[in-house]
Amino acid sequence: KAQLKSMGLSLDWAREIATCDPSYYRHQQKMFVDFFKAGLVYRRKSKVNWDPVDMTVLANEQVVDGRGWRSGALVEQRELEQWNFRITDYSEDLLTALDRLDRWPEKVRLMQRNWIGKSEGLRVRFEIAGEAPNGDRALEIFTTRPDTLFGASFMAIAPDHPLAKALGARDADLAAFQERCRQMGTSVAVLEMAEKEGYDTGLRVHHPFVAGLTLPVYVANFILMDYGTGAIFGCPAHDQRDFEFARKYALPIIPVVLPSGADAASFAIGDAPYDGEGTIFQSDFLNGLTIEAAKNAVASRLEGMSLQGTPQGTRQVNFRLRDWLISRQRYWGCPIPMIHCEACGVVPVPAADLPVVLPRDATFDRPGNPLDHHPTWKHTACPQCGGAARRETDTMDTFVDSSWYFARFTDPWADTPTTRQAVDSWLPVDQYIGGIEHAILHLLYSRFFTRAMKATGHAGLDEPFAGLFTQGMVVHETYKTPQGEWISPAEVEILEIDGRRQARRLSDGAAVEIGSIEKMSKSKKNVVDPDEIIGGWGADTARWFMLSDSPPDRDVIWTEAGVEGAHRFVQRVWRLLGEALPWISGPVRPPSNATCEIALGLRKAAHKALIAVEDDLEKLGFNRAVARIYELTNALQRALAEGDPATDPALAAAFHEAFDILIRIIAPMMPHLAEECWSAMGRQGMLATADWPVADHMLIVDETITLPVQINGKKRGELTIAREASEADVRSAVLGLDIVVSALEGREPRKVIVVAQRIVNVVA
């Protein structure tokens, strides 16, 4: 309810929207079933933070200090059977394919790389000395640094590791320690502050290479059960965390990596571990090897050693990426089309029965999932045996919907989720534009989903988005009253007093503090209503300002002054057009070449602008395109002041052509103004459907060029010379310049560098 309220929606509206058109759900459910049959979907018990008041699952960020932030209630840990997509099947592929996405920002690719988090290492089994309470005879750990095995001084396992649980069952102190860790585990804030803590279980394991050496096994609060095997060996000399732990519990710190140049006899670890490059020492058969070679040597040796009938070491690639949990206990979402039958297990809803639609008469008068406590909705018959069965009441994460809409859009009325002909011919998306906030989740899920669609025959490609561009946000100043209350820009007037910008509240003139520039948000009230912008300035002005102010990948600061400037430009174009109207009506006549200087200059300016704008738009350089358009407008205004088209038909034709180009290059950014101008010029149809003008590249080639002339790398003058002049001609002309002659004082230059069409540098 709170969520709906914040969206300004009533319950009736929510029901209406959630149930209005089930066709997309039908196709999504069809694909879900196909994924299920292909083994890409599975159910897994997972621990969740359960809010006992709202009867809902809380996201991690909703939990602070063991309490849910919305209800303030204590959070329970529960285990729920939930649906997951097997995105981890594609970890390696999702990672390596990033290298081929060359039209994606490096930043996004890097974020995905880190998120997938590949690490190559070794699983090592340590023989347990004596007896473990659960009967385990070996402790398996994962490490990326097997080269430091001879520096091992302890083992650490996660508090919820099976071995730790078994040990805790007969050791009350350990159980209490584990309980403390569990309480802490849910709180991000505590985690950051938490000191490394451990509990010595008394259990010991044998070092695989050093006969007679045993290592103590600790339960430690910093070991995660869901990474690797939930257990590590600690090498304090070469790992920050292990180092801190060893200091606290007075464990040996044995260096085994020697930095180059250090003396093996005297090298010791001081206040910090050493994690750099070096040569292995104090390590038996590894001595003298590089880190990489030692990793290999250890892996090979352990692979060949047998412990209790299995190899003692196994090379393993580990990923940070987890499977994608899509179950949501909410009304709002696409129902998961599955049926639970006592006899047959989990059975997909048959295609003919799709879509499974949400009930319209769901109620929200008590906590929990409305689908679950709806009186009839979940009761159904098993499609296989016909017996009484129960519908899945979880709905899908809405990221599922956004993971394939672009594929559906290629044939939106098709009776199947996609049609291969359409999806193969349209995809991949050439240019995707979105915010950086989707860098990981949405863009990674879509990449997975496209692969899953390929695996189930719904598409034929791996990568959905060939080009990606991440645009910035619109941001605005914030305003705060002395009472600390945020107020909106509409309630504030900005004044310049004593050369300082100051703000006052419109209603009573009270002083207002101008705060930092931030992303527009309702909480800070620094929002500008789009309807008011369009009502007050027009859509063209708003768009022109946003495009002109900053490059599109950066944030644009919304300012009243900036918008006014943009609006002035709209008026100026319209006014200039009005002044020139007598000469620019009807179809463009081909401008004569026998023209006056003003006309020729104008033609060059127009074609130069056209060429530049084409290039800028192609590269999404809208702010640069705007600057080029300003330049052309300035040139037009100057020409209109200087020349008289009434007495010069060539000039009139040049104006006609220049205005024609101007309004066409404005059109993509200010369509309304452009159409109005188009119509005022007496042109037929709509500009939007007219062809883009063709630039005359020959026209902008000048016969003479002006080269900057440098002496010893500093600009001292200019040289105007024929474009076709040879290097020798340029050289002798430069040496004849007064500034060059006086600088040389009769000596020969040491060197003259002529860069064609660019610059000349005389080294004296």
Add this chain to the structure above:
RNA sequence: GCGGACGUGGCGAAAUCGGUAGACGCACGAGACUUAAAAUCUUGCGGGGAAACCUGUGCGGGUUCGAGUCCCGCCGUCCGCACCA
């Protein structure tokens, strides 16, 4: 802590391959028009200097005929990840 990006006028920013730093806009100053204001137009605008000229792209070095751009080392800002073994 790890990883990355970026530092250019009062402000937003340009500078395509190492080749005239500050295009274009905003703000501001001066002037014209006006009884006045708004709008519009003209003009100035990195810093120093009367000028010639000097100086200037976070700081310190380097490469080069030439560096905002390339290399090394600092400083600062922002972003992402974060007990990942």
